[in-house]
Amino acid sequence: MIDDVRNTVLAIANKNNYGYISPQDFNLYCQQAQMDLFEDYFYQYNSWITKQNQRVSGTGYADIVKSLEEVMDFFSQEVFLAQVGVANTYSLPSDYYLMNKLFYYPNSVAEGTNTFVAAFKLTDSTAAFSNLTNPTTPPIGSIIVNTTTNSQCYVTAIDNATTLSISANIMNLNDSYIIYTNTNISEVERVSQNKLFYLTSSPLTAPSNQFPAYVLGGNTVTIYPSTILSSTSIKAQYIRYPKPPKWTYSIISATEGTPVFNDTQPDYQDFELPLSDEPTLVAKICQYVGIEIRESDVVDFGTAQITNENQEEG
Amino acid sequence: MAYITDYQYYENGGANPENENWGSYQYVTLQEIVNNFMLIYQGNNELLNNLNRYQVLFYAKRGIQELNYDAMKEIKILELEVGEDLRFIMPQDYVNWVRISLYQGGILYPMTENIQTNWAGAYLQDNNARILFDQDGNVLKPEYSTVTYDRIQGKKKSIYLNTDSPYHNSLGYFLDGAWFFDYNVGSRFGLNTETANVNPTFSINKQSGVINFDSTMSGRMAVLEYVSDGMESGNDAGVSVNKLFEDYLYAFIRYSLLNGRLGVQEYIVNRARKDKSSLLRNAKIRLSNIHPGRLLMNMRGQDKWIK
Numbered sequence: 001m002i003d004d005v006r007n008t009v010l011a012i013a014n015k016n017n018y019g020y021i022s023p024q025d026f027n028l029y030c031q032q033a034q035m036d037l038f039e040d041y042f043y044q045y046n047s048w049i050t051k052q053n054q055r056v057s058g059t060g061y062a063d064i065v066k067s068l069e070e071v072m073d074f075f076s077q078e079v080f081l082a083q084v085g086v087a088n089t090y091s092l093p094s095d096y097y098l099m100n101k102l103f104y105y106p107n108s109v110a111e112g113t114n115t116f117v118a119a120f121k122l123t124d125s126t127a128a129f130s131n132l133t134n135p136t137t138p139p140i141g142s143i144i145v146n147t148t149t150n151s152q153c154y155v156t157a158i159d160n161a162t163t164l165s166i167s168a169n170i171m172n173l174n175d176s177y178i179i180y181t182n183t184n185i186s187e188v189e190r191v192s193q194n195k196l197f198y199l200t201s202s203p204l205t206a207p208s209n210q211f212p213a214y215v216l217g218g219n220t221v222t223i224y225p226s227t228i229l230s231s232t233s234i235k236a237q238y239i240r241y242p243k244p245p246k247w248t249y250s251i252i253s254a255t256e257g258t259p260v261f262n263d264t265q266p267d268y269q270d271f272e273l274p275l276s277d278e279p280t281l282v283a284k285i286c287q288y289v290g291i292e293i294r295e296s297d298v299v300d301f302g303t304a305q306i307t308n309e310n311q312e313e314g
Numbered sequence: 315m316a317y318i319t320d321y322q323y324y325e326n327g328g329a330n331p332e333n334e335n336w337g338s339y340q341y342v343t344l345q346e347i348v349n350n351f352m353l354i355y356q357g358n359n360e361l362l363n364n365l366n367r368y369q370v371l372f373y374a375k376r377g378i379q380e381l382n383y384d385a386m387k388e389i390k391i392l393e394l395e396v397g398e399d400l401r402f403i404m405p406q407d408y409v410n411w412v413r414i415s416l417y418q419g420g421i422l423y424p425m426t427e428n429i430q431t432n433w434a435g436a437y438l439q440d441n442n443a444r445i446l447f448d449q450d451g452n453v454l455k456p457e458y459s460t461v462t463y464d465r466i467q468g469k470k471k472s473i474y475l476n477t478d479s480p481y482h483n484s485l486g487y488f489l490d491g492a493w494f495f496d497y498n499v500g501s502r503f504g505l506n507t508e509t510a511n512v513n514p515t516f517s518i519n520k521q522s523g524v525i526n527f528d529s530t531m532s533g534r535m536a537v538l539e540y541v542s543d544g545m546e547s548g549n550d551a552g553v554s555v556n557k558l559f560e561d562y563l564y565a566f567i568r569y570s571l572l573n574g575r576l577g578v579q580e581y582i583v584n585r586a587r588k589d590k591s592s593l594l595r596n597a598k599i600r601l602s603n604i605h606p607g608r609l610l611m612n613m614r615g616q617d618k619w620i621k
């Protein structure tokens with residue numbers, strides 16, 4: 001999509017043959033436009049829920065809230081948080097935009113080290129995954145956390161006492177792992193700092209393993225009760241920022257120095273918003289480009305496009 | 315409780331204790347109540363939104379406490395031997411007593427709460443009855459008051475018709491086929507039915523957290539039936555409520571939250587309040603287990619002659 005957007009913007013901006021935009025500038029504008037639209041999704045979501053409650057939004061194809069949720073859920077991530085030292089404090093991922101849920105996994109059934117690498121397998125030569133009395137330990141569906149990389153997957157089958165089939169290739173040689181059952185998982189509730197004292201002081205609301213709580217401070221969360229200290233027992237589900245788009249190119253002699261789009265470059269990154277956002281992205285980038293080339297027509301075009309869109313969607 | 319296999323139910327899947335899941339299907343756990351409420355009753359399109367879970371947890375626990383006090387009949391029973399100090403320390407989760415009995419010879423004898431006190435605090439006094447203080451200005455207290463000491467020593471008399479009665483074993487005279495006794499002070503005509511009980515008596519000292527018995531209870535077994543608040547000494551995992559009250563609890567939480575919220579129309583609050591009240595009534599009726607078989611047993615006594 002990013003090449004289409006660039007071509008469209010260049011076509012609009014180049015009306016008098018002086019509207020060339022360098023790839024570096026274009027990438028900066030793309031990032032600005034994407035972030036702007038990304039944030040707008042959350043405000044739109046809130047606005048459409050209000051409309052839904054006023055019964056001015058329909059169901060089925062008219063369910064705008066649902067389509068907005070689909071876009072936002074694209075940015076949803078799940079990751080086990082890394083513990084800070086040995087305290088009840090855990091680091092948040094660096095790319096989080098909105099921390100949606102934290103979960104506490106209290107029941108670990110096995111831990112160890114991966115001693116052999118095979119596709120979709122976890123092998124621990126010292127493990128006893130199944131035995132006569134407990135042939136289905138760990139239960140299928142249990143979550144495996146690679147505590148070296150903090151990645152995760154699920155148990156899909158128990159091959160034998162030392163090998164499990166797993167849902168993703170996350171285990172490298174000598175990576176540590178821990179397996180949690182998918183029972184008794186508790187949601188960790190966010191509490192504001194000014195309520196924390198009252199919450200922990202009241203016998204009726206004091207955080208427990210069933211009803212844990214956390215407060216956010218800096219780029220870490222502190223979990224209560226403070227007896228929750230396992231290194232990888234807290235899983236976060238969050239909305240991440242979109243990755244900065246990057247229009248990558250090659251210079252070939254045939255084009256006499258003009259950069260030619262090349263999406264095989266390792267740092268290539270397309271827009272992460274849906275294709276339906278292309279006109280809005282173009283309009284927003286046009287606003288920035290118009291300022292750069294001092295062409296008020298381009299700015300006005302971008303502004304008018306966005307205004308029209310807002311009216312249609314409103 | 316979650317659905318489990320028969321093996322897990324009867325034998326706890328081979329783990330200890332074996333009886334862990336017996337009867338568990340009657341109950342719904344606190345965690346399930348809070349989860350269900352957050353899932354069903356709060357959300358962007360519900361009456362309640364932007365709730366903190368701890369608010370739901372608070373009202374869920376308050377609702378369970380209220381149910382435990384009067385509606386649920388979840389009686390706990392504790393048996394302890396009464397020592398020489400004639401007291402029974404209340405259990406940690408004690409809220410109120412239902413019945414206290416003496417267990418003797420294989421039979422439970424219900425005891426009566428003494429209408430008089432059998433314990434008291436006391437201050438030390440000098441010969442002129444002036445109260446004595448220590449150097450910090452605090453009043454000096456004896457270990458036992460006279461009332462308490464006499465009770466423990468077995469010297470305190472009782473107005474009840476038991477062996478502590480001042481007239482127990484006293485001399486009388488037999489006339490026209492009936493026994494008569496002289497009273498030391500005043501006279502009594504007829505029987506005081508309120509105190510006409512031969513069983514030991516007790517008195518509750520709420521602030522000290524003990525139940526005090528009369529001296530006849532020394533070395534005997536007391537059985538305390540009591541109600542708690544259902545909070546299982548702070549163990550949230552152990553808190554549960556009978557399924558018959560599940561819907562009431564949701565209604566209670568919903569009403570409590572709506573009642574405390576800004577800008578909720580009064581008719582909505584009223585609807586929630588009525589909902590809550592009627593569901594409590596329904597649950598109480600269900601739990602009372604009024605059914606023909608039980609009524610029949612009672613009605614079998616209708617032709618019994620009253621002498």
